Amino acid sequence: MLLLSRFVVNGHSMEPALRQGQSVLASSIPYLVSKPKIGDIIFFKKDEKIFIKRVSKIDGDKYFVAGDNQKDSMDSRKFGWINKSDILGKVIYY
Secondary structure (H helix, E strand, O other), X not given: OOOOEEEEOOOOOOOOOOOXXXXXXXXXXXXXXXXXXXXXXXXXXXXXXXXXEEEEEEEOOEEEEEOOOHHHOOOHHHHOOEEHHHEEEEEEEO
């Protein structure tokens, strides 16, 4: 569990909301008391990498995530839906 962590954005997939080199604060605490919602910016682990994306669709415990910059984003359109167990937490400040 990550109480509070700082991540540096690497890439352009979440522009314009998050920019390359920008620091964000993230925490797993919000999802101890509620489930991710459409529009939340989350961080999750997929294939041993950590990604930051926006939740765009929900189907039970599966989440379709997408980058805001759809022309330059490795997201669910390429690797499919993620499971709730893949989600590490929510970006709470950017």
